[in-house]
Amino acid sequence: MLLIRRFEEALIAHNPVGHLSIGQEGAIVGACMALRDDDYVTGTHRSHGHPIGKGADINPLMAEVFGKKTGICKGLGGSMHLTDTSRGLIGESAIVGGGFPIATGAGLSIQVRETDQVSLCFFGDGAANQGTFSESINMAAIWKLPVIYFCENNGYAVTTSVEKSHGQPDIARRADGYGIPGIIVDGQDAEAVHAVTQEAVDRARAGEGPTLIEAKTYRFDEHSNRLAIPIEYRSKEEIEYHRNERDPISLYRATLLSRDLLADVERIEQEVAKTIDAAVEFARESPEPDMEDVWDCMFSNPINFPAYEGEL
Amino acid sequence: MLLIRRFEEALIAHNPVGHLSIGQEGAIVGACMALRDDDYVTGTHRSHGHPIGKGADINPLMAEVFGKKTGICKGLGGSMHLTDTSRGLIGESAIVGGGFPIATGAGLSIQVRETDQVSLCFFGDGAANQGTFSESINMAAIWKLPVIYFCENNGYAVTTSVEKSHGQPDIARRADGYGIPGIIVDGQDAEAVHAVTQEAVDRARAGEGPTLIEAKTYRFDEHSNRLAIPIEYRSKEEIEYHRNERDPISLYRATLLSRDLLADVERIEQEVAKTIDAAVEFARESPEPDMEDVWDCMFSNPINFPAYEGEL
Amino acid sequence: MRNSVQKLSYLQAIIEAEREEMQRDENVILMGEDIAVYGAQSLVEEFGEKRMRNTPISENSFVGVGVGAALTGLRPIVDLTIASFCYLASDQIINQAAKLRFMTGAQLKVPLVVRTSTFYNNRTAAQHADRPYPLFMNTPGLKVLAPATASDAKGLLKAAIRDDDPVIFFEDINLWGKKEDVSTDVDLLVPIGKAAVKRSGSDLTIVSVAGCLPHALAAAEVLAGEGINAEVIDLRTIVPMDKETILTSVAKTGRLVIVDNSHKVGSVASEIAAVVSEEAFESLRKPIQRVATPQVHIPYNGALEKRLFASKDRILEAVRVII
Amino acid sequence: MRNSVQKLSYLQAIIEAEREEMQRDENVILMGEDIAVYGAQSLVEEFGEKRMRNTPISENSFVGVGVGAALTGLRPIVDLTIASFCYLASDQIINQAAKLRFMTGAQLKVPLVVRTSTFYNNRTAAQHADRPYPLFMNTPGLKVLAPATASDAKGLLKAAIRDDDPVIFFEDINLWGKKEDVSTDVDLLVPIGKAAVKRSGSDLTIVSVAGCLPHALAAAEVLAGEGINAEVIDLRTIVPMDKETILTSVAKTGRLVIVDNSHKVGSVASEIAAVVSEEAFESLRKPIQRVATPQVHIPYNGALEKRLFASKDRILEAVRVII
């Protein structure tokens, strides 16, 4: 959690780009803790947290947000697309709702290849209104695919509240329409999230099919730190309340301290700070990608396709 | 109901084209009986029943299936698209699921223009798996639009049963996920369908929002009488049972006879026969459309668009 | 007010067009995601939530809701925000909006406007940077607009709103901030289907598509310094295409460069090249040059991205080949 | 078996290609609506429901499921049945399948095949009769195939299944029933990106796209009777286009007719015309002729519908203009 927080704080300081997960780290990390390295994950435009939660190397992630050649996606994907396949990530879709079918397809692949992996699909409350949500969940239900649909319900899609955009506000309640379990959990409590996700993962590995989990969480910052929002769509009090009372990191820190783990906490805090500093340094000093990288990444098998010839 | 049945039997005899509603007339007519002439309806590829249920003239419908210039759509739309706007029909979508947003838009229009019309969307069980189903119903729910989503659940989408394609088989059960009522009714009982639809229409006119109705019905014939089906996806016994025991027309005829209405029934049967014979005659003798009709129907306002110049 | 002007940016001009048309006709409504965010905040205040609909993230359906509303008495403007989302709604746009009038034998009409912005040169990467004009160009039944100035944006959008057929209106975010004098005449429409000659010349023709215009004009300026007079045509309307203006120009100059930020294969530039080589073959003195985006996706890295799109230098390079 | 042949229809050849590849590689799976109905019944019997997935009617998602499966070790063939449904799935095809490899810096690959059939000349009316090649032609990252013979259908589909990139495979239902001798060699692939010269000639070039081939050959036959030797090229692969074969032919003949059943504006024919007028300008002796579908929707009435598509007579008429 702290690594995600500090990663994004470094971005605010050094390269203010993108959609931040600050406030939502408990949901992300709680979910990822229930997964193995070889389990699949699809993510969203709010993409920084997912690979970090899955344990990806920080340097290539940071370099990617800086648009550098050493970035995990060679500087071609960027802030909304931090995908590290070595940790099971198979795409962070900036098309809202784009991940549902892809995660479901990974579930199908697991079933056909008969491995015991699972596939977890992170999505936002707003994304639940895309048709791909119901289409994909229904397919996973009929085929009993090992997929966990994990909603980071932060209450808003840009400026639009869940109450104003959903016939009823509990996304997990839609699960019943497809005959699968739907579970609501406090997303600011990483251990609670971990527990319900673990149950869903176990069900999935046992061949019992998909689960829909809705973690109620909150985004502390604006939708994106590149978009000016001209209206007040949520109150300052609401934001302050969440920052002060409902910060998943403060809450978990308190839990750890109550377990007498102050020394460990402090050690981790120092390690995280070092990791982030090193990553910023790495990203800054890395070279820019070339036009050749652009052409090279188009096709696996470029029969008869032109290659880059320096024309631009 | 009888008019739909005889209309389609005439097609089988004279112009074997299209997707027949035979077996589903109770659901269609029961629903339409709850509507006023100025209420809107969207339909499906199985399009013959809806305009007949809404009281459209038979001649132009028959001529349309024959592809004639006197057809309701000038022979340009055809069997899957019998749309008569004078009876409130605003499109029969052969794109499965295409009608959901359109019916919902008509509901929005009613709300903005502040009339007391309603909009009814006919769709099949298979169509419920299109993303437009959940997207549109959700929009109608948040805006409390006067829309009735009416499922003709005939158990199959081409060869695919509801059990094999839906996470759970009751489509109406999905309504709860959007916070709206979902109602199941026996589609072979026209009066029962009429009653539940009337309730939904009343709710809609009162500003209380959308309803999802699922009429359990059955298709007696093949998916389309132009498509050869090489597999047995439903048993002969099942078909025979429905034809013999669950025919909405026989059932309703029995009801009427039990009310001592034999004379009326026989008069209606004769009238229907005459109407259909006349329609076939009309359709047969009507002229073919011209290429000019094709060009003329493209734009309302063809600034700078070419017109037909006889080149083909 | 008839003959006065006001200084407006391209985006402000669009909002003004919407305001004027919403004032004129109560059947005009606006729909889209976070409708107040992209400049339309004042419209929400003026017209209220009944006519300003903040939609859920359901592109195919809310465009289809626009279609249904258009069939039944309203004149909806649907904002698809970013043009990459057109692919989510292409079903309702192509299979329904474009076809419904035809398929019902003209019983129905579809007075729908879909606004959408091409978000390239903005470091948003490949899933947000599409310029999918060709998708809609190939579809009969649609009118496709792509203005390059604030005045044209206002006048064409107003014409689109008053039009009884479905219109796709492409904005270019690289122009959103550009200010110019725009007429306040509430009835001044820019005709759909007419290109604009922005600079006349006799040595070669440069046809500019959508947001390429500033680059085309800059290139023409450089050429003028060298004694080469380029005629610059702003296409403005992609469908129906104003062949006449293009063919007349090529008949005069015999040389054609087309500048278009869509991907080159199957681009608007390809269509123009095909038309000209068919209908002005005899007057063409040199091969047509297409300055378009090569067949690669748009990278996140800003420096690389910039090189893929039209620029003064790329246009000049193409001109040098045929001059 | 290496050198033997069997008589197969175009559709049977497609099913055979699927069968052979499913036998060869257990990671090949097939997905689509009513999968057993359109010829694949025997595949369901042979491979079972695990690898033959009968999908709900959820086009965007089941294509996306194919993408997800392709990213994680399978090689799915997704049957979109009727090409008009491409618009429902264009989001997953364009925004995901075509872009994912690129956007991840080539960490991922997408070995996905989407089969889809153009259902024109079949009285199914405008919502079922699209030929949307241009939609995908404009998208970088895709390979687009459109075979016109049973042998090419088999060999190209097999090549597509073995390809590590996403491929869109357009079938033409007007050819489904056409029988010919097809090789039984399980490793015979038709190379992606190579056009076929079906008849050589020196007086003019006819390039045929997809199902237009029989009409082009029939026209060439008539011309031969008049002493005019037409070279007939079957494009076979739309993307990447085999420019070389076309340019070589036009260099020889100086005259070009392109036959394409997509709508003319923004068609494959337009792209070919643009390429040829750019790269073979000096050898062109007459304006290029495009025989394509005019910008109207496809009517239900069968007689009218037929007139909108390629025919021997329409091709001959175009040839007469430039001969």
Ligand SMILES: Cc1ncc(C[n+]2csc(CCOP(=O)(O)OP(=O)(O)O)c2C)c(N)n1
């Ligand atoms: C298909 C599509 N529509 C719209 C957008 C613009 N957009 C980006 S993020 C976003 C809100 C998403 O809300 P939610 O799913 O709740 O995720 P959050 O941003 O809250 O994490 C929108 C509308 C998009 N990227 N893709």
Ligand SMILES: Cc1ncc(C[n+]2csc(CCOP(=O)(O)OP(=O)(O)O)c2C)c(N)n1
């Ligand atoms: C978008 C789309 N996908 C697939 C089809 C092909 N198709 C036509 S009807 C049909 C089955 C529809 O089932 P259902 O909604 O239950 O209606 P029914 O035919 O049973 O009346 C299918 C798959 C289509 N027309 N449109």
Ligand SMILES: [Mg+2]
């Ligand atoms: Mg959210």
Ligand SMILES: [Mg+2]
């Ligand atoms: Mg059905």
